[in-house]
Amino acid sequence: MEILVCVKRVPTVGGRITLTGDGLGVDTRMSGFTISPHEECAVEEAVRITERLGGTVSVLTLGPESAIEQLRGALALGAGRAVLLETDGREYGPIATATAIASEIGSRAAAEPGYDLALFGNEASDTGDYQVGIRVAHLLGWPVVTGIKSLDVSADGVVARREYRGVEEAYSLPLPAVVTVKEGLNLPRYPSLPGRLRAKRAPVERVEIKDVSLPEGLRKTRLRVPEGGTHQATVLGEGVAAVPELVRVLDELGILS
């Protein structure tokens, strides 16, 4: 089973998001970078599938040279191969991103045993576009299902499940296919020390992106942090002594009736 996992380098944000001076990006001077929790689960799932069925996990990202850090993170978890679709640092929209990824998948299929399965996160945690996996599938003519929380893969195909408004939906797809997944699919492992050492030395294939036109119809003009989260809670008291006051507030809010 040849599995491709696509990940995206995104800022690590904790207590609050700070914007850059021009209002067009997230200030990352005081923070690091990571990948989305959905994508961590995609990497873990791919590693588990190949542990069972054999084959290779390739991890791919589209981004600047610095995104190699995220590829090494996936290599440390058990991916065997890493591909960087190298950009000049400009922000790629979903159409340009999908075009570059589909082109890479297509060129690998032409030269080597191609991918059987491409996994994505359901949406990137920063831009939240909800569409790169689907656009890649259309460009390749592969079936695609999104938002998956349970995945059974065999040589014959995949059965993917998700929940929607209290109903479980099951999808059967032939391979090759695109599946986008959500956190909860599995509990990702922590990287082992040998894994981290191997990842540090592993080669990363760097691919130059050709013929991409930017922008693509949706042009960001400004980011802003919505209001809220700036007030301070009314402190009802400390410890068990505050319980009567807490009960009074719960009653006032109509919770106890």
Add this chain to the structure above:
Amino acid sequence: MKALVLLELEVPGDTAVDYQYPATGNPPQSSGTSLSAHADVTVTEASLRALGVGRALAGTGSLAAVVFGDADAGGGLPGVLAEHGVGDVYLVGSAVVAGYAPQAWARVIAGLIEETGATAVLAAATDRGNEVMAHLGAITGLPMAANCLSVSAPAPADGGYVITRQRWAGLLEEEAVLDAPVALLTVAAEAIPPTEADAPSGSGAPPEAAEVHRVVPDISGMAPSPGAVCAPAIPDGDLVVRAVESPVRDGGGGASLATARVVVGGGRGVGGADGFAPLEELASLLGGVVGVSRVVTSEGWRPHRQQVGQTGTKITPELYLACGISGAIQHIAGCSGAKHIIAINTDPGAPILAHADYAVIGDLHEIIPALVAAIRARSAAA
């Protein structure tokens, strides 16, 4: 300006529309959900929100809706839709696409864009709405803007539609210009559609019911249906991915979390998998459920379906009682829809306090049992 809105329906007694699949072999001409059998079928709140945004965008132009599900007239739906400004409703009534098949649904909508000349297509930013619209974007080659909060009609000076959309699950808002011949948009749960009073009134009295148009997709192996206004061709490949629906085995914990009136949240401060009993007791006493932060599920203390946050469930309770939760912004993205937030935390500087209405500073392991006892004593005295 003509706007077309994809609607999702709710049938009473069902959490989702109960589609019937034809067995493999000859697909029947008509089966699936009979909307007319459910007189009180309703449009989901999320879809009504999308309809409100679509109505404002259409302005003095026309507003149309598309509904999937086999129906002759859709019960009382055309009347309900007229109240929301819908002039035309396209009912897609083939058994094969009545079941959820996202790519086929998108192909039908692409056909309706041609048929109706719609210049904007909107859907609720639900899992299904985002999925179908992304397929539509891929089929048409158009950009798709997900999780929009607002959209204004295109003006030449702006270079397109001016939209506001959510990034980081709503923690950031993006202002953007969408320059496309047809705008594809999904509408976020936090969007506030302009009120009825702001809606432009057309000339004359509004119609009593939306005009119903039957759409029967052209699928190989099925006889053509007379009387259909539109018959978009569905390639076989579009029907490869179809949902087979069944009740959720574990009782749908995620769904009850999303709709619970009270959520008692537990975070790292709970300390371990065996620390949740008092939270469960409090939740059940208040008629609510337990929700947890991401660290709790990553540690394997509780199942992921109980996670509140950007990559878990977004909750909208009357009260969120956040216990031992510091308040990472990914968690805030999931609980900011709560009407009231009360935090119990040992750290008076925890970020959650900037989002809470009230706070008790202290150890949840002492405070929650005392709170449970106080509430029990109170109801015993009453």
